[in-house]
Amino acid sequence: MLQSCLVYVNTLLLQAVLPTRPGAERLTAEDRRGLSPLFWSHINPYGRFHLDMDKRLDLSGVA
Incomplete structure (x- = not known):
């Protein structure tokens, strides 16, 4: 289901972008x-992790 949704959204993106591109x-x-909506390089399946190097991890409760 997720892959089908991704292909649908990519198809909509291609339809919106192609007419506006020069050439x-x-x-x-x-x-x-030859165009395919099966691209996924713009997807991050692991989410975003913000790393703050100014804060320390609280490891006091970890055994």
């Missing part, structure tokens, strides 16, 4: 068929 009119039908 989009040069894409042939074969070029458009």
